[in-house]
Amino acid sequence: MTDSATPLELLETPEPAAIRDWATEHGILILAHSYQDGFLQEAAHFVGDSLELARVAAAENPKAICFCGVHFMAETAKILCPDAEVFVPDMDAGCSLADGCDAADLARYQEHLTQKLGKRPVTVSYVNCTAAVKAQADIICTSGNARAVVDSIPESDPILFVPDKHLGGWLNETTGRNMTLWDGACEVHELFSIETMLEQKAAHPGCIILAHPECPAAIRNASDFVLGTAGMLKKVKAAKGETFLIATEANMIYRFEKEAPQNSYVPAPGASCACNLCPYMQLNTPEKLWKALHERGPQVTVPQELMAPARQSLERMLAVI
């Protein structure tokens, strides 16, 4: 028996290319983060890292965007394309980094540091944060441009970096700054196991380890390169016949295998499982995407008073790189 309330075309989810064509016909741009599974990546018009997707949203300025990623990414698209309808397959697809930095707590901490330092620190926020935090930050960065953003701030200015202490720690190490760090972390990257990673390294002699800067210092220090997802893609595309051990969300490997099939890829394991998948990204499914496209919802909205200040922080980032 079928549910009489369900439109017939929703009963069966088409293949990715047919979904994309349907979205094109209906004026909807599908954006997918590289941490989405292969089906969603294939259904999307563009697949990328946070920075690339923000740039695509700003440049394309479409009438409607269906964002396959997590909530803060869809919010970013809405801030950059205020006239577009922005919707997502699953409204519950959040992020532990964004959830770990409350805007009111940040305001109190900014005030505390201003008193302590006798000068208001420049607040740099990783893009993995809410629109309210973006509005309160001075400038945003992504994993792909974080060093350039930090380097763009005069040496004499103290910096508060939020919300990722691991990315912030890596930036302190590589830029020589002494930024104050918010105590947040990505629950996926924090769970990589150094012991198991070293066992895998021994099992794959000569392998090259790539780690995302959201990983803790022990993982970063044991890696050959610390790179955001776009930097990793560039690295593997330039390599020939290498084996890469990948310390980031395991779906990234789908892109590597598609765009750089000349290499082999081994996912670095988590502490208690064989792979590392972001539980929030996994909430998005082909069925939910197909439904969201038909319903043009659930819609992501950003309170009007946050739009201009959040956009200013993002535009400062886009002006750097």
Ligand code: 13P
């Ligand atoms: P990128 O900035 O590399 O896209 O990563 C985003 C993210 O959520 C990493 O966990």
Ligand code: SF4
């Ligand atoms: Fe957030 Fe981590 Fe998931 Fe990225 S992988 S969206 S930082 S929880």
